[in-house]
Amino acid sequence: MSLSAIPVVLICQKKNATSNCIYRAPASDRSFPSTRISASRIVFDNVFPSLQIQAHCLKHRHPVRQRHNSNPMAPEAWLIAESDEDQRLPHHRNPREFVPxxxxxxxxxxxxxxxxxxxxxxxxxxxxxxxxxxxxxxxxxxxxxxxxxxxxxxxxxxxxxxxxxxxxxxxxxxxxxxxxxxxxxxxxxxxxxxxxxxxxxxxxxxxxxxxxxxxxxxxxxxxxxxxxxxxxxxxxxxxxxxxxxxxxxxxxxxxxxxxx
CATH class of the missing domain: 2.60.120.10 (Jelly Rolls)
Structure with missing residues (x-):
């Protein structure tokens, strides 16, 4: 794991909860080493980006908010890499640069x-x-x-x-x-x-x-x-x-x- 690991708070949108939830990256997502995460707060490396979008709470069957911020409810924000690709894509820089x-x-x-x-x-x-x-x-x-x-x-x-x-x-x-x-x-x-x-x-x-x-x-x-x-x-x-x-x-x- 690189030194650029990012703290991520996972919050079940249904319960607004960071505890008593079980989170999962889909089985098809091989970028993350495990399909289940029982901790409410994890740290993972930039090489596991897709979890940020695809994590779900298994217990409440609801999407999860992922926040790269000291305030777990604050919106995710990042510096954009200028590109002619579809404007609906995230357009992250490489490496990613999140903004608090x-x-x-x-x-x-x-x-x-x-x-x-x-x-x-x-x-x-x-x-x-x-x-x-x-x-x-x-x-x-x-x-x-x-x-x-x-x-x-x-x-x-x-x-x-x-x-x-x-x-x-x-x-x-x-x-x-x-x-x-x-x-x-x-x-x-x-x-x-x-x-x-x-x-x-x-x-x-x-x-x-x-x-x-x-x-x-x-x-x-x-x-x-x-x-x-x-x-x-x-x-x-x-x-x-x-x-x-x-x-x-x-x-x-x-x-x-x-x-x-």
Whole structure:
């Protein structure tokens, strides 16, 4: 095993549990040395990557959340290897470079994990909406059978852009990727799954795509009447972009502003 072993927390999504569960990589997955893992926390090497996606809890027969983070409920995020391959693939670097939640917070990304099964009566969600003024809400399902011109819409979502307001998304079902630019203008891919609620600050360069599951159900939140206008890069003179860059400068983070 190399010195780059990564601590991974496995959490059964059905029970939100890290204990009393038995995890399994499928028998066809020969990259992992065992098909059963009874420990709630394991450490494995980068040569066993597929477990991160394919592990399941045998006891509760439910997919497992895998988190490379000190906060086990924080979303997985990593630096992207630029590629012309399908945008729905993970696009990991080699070796993989995971990004902790603290780095996302430095560039203004906010995150909560909320129970996706009772969102209509979730008190924490109500409080977040009240505290942050998210008065508007709707639901959006994306999949080949539910959206006309699905592939074309995916390409549109994947164009690098900013918004003049926050982008707030709460994943109720399925999964997808939000890509955001870090302070060095590198792409960070954030993998959102059921229960992940994410806020991208106004003015941050970002894009979105589904993953290979080709399905996601999102709650969209907004302050006041929704405005979905996207401003494609470059937008260095846009007030929202200038405000975002200024906020990073005040934090001492700095930001690369080279136009693409």
């Amino acid at each position: 939640m603290s780095k996302l917070q430095e560039i203004g990304v906010i995150y909560w994990y909320l129970d996706p099964k009772n969102y209509e009566s979730n008190e924490e969600l109500k409080k977040i909406r009240e505290d942050r003024g998210y008065s508007y809400m709707d639901l959006l399902e994306l999949s080949p059978g539910k959206v006309e011109n699905y592939e074309e819409k995916l390409k549109n979502f994947y164009r690098e852009h900013i918004h003049a307001d926050e982008e707030i998304r709460y994943c109720l079902e399925g999964s997808g990727y939000f890509d955001v630019r870090d302070k060095d203008d590198m792409w960070i891919r954030i993998w959102i799954k059921e229960g992940d609620m994410i806020v991208l600050p106004a003015g941050i360069y970002h894009r979105f795509t589904l993953d290979t599951s080709n399905y996601v159900k999102l709650m969209r939140l907004f302050i006041g009447e929704p405005v979905w206008t996207a401003y494609n890069r470059p937008q260095e003179e846009h007030p929202a972009r200038q405000g975002y860059v200024e906020s990073l400068m005040k934090k001492g983070s700095g930001v690369a502003v080279a136009a693409h």
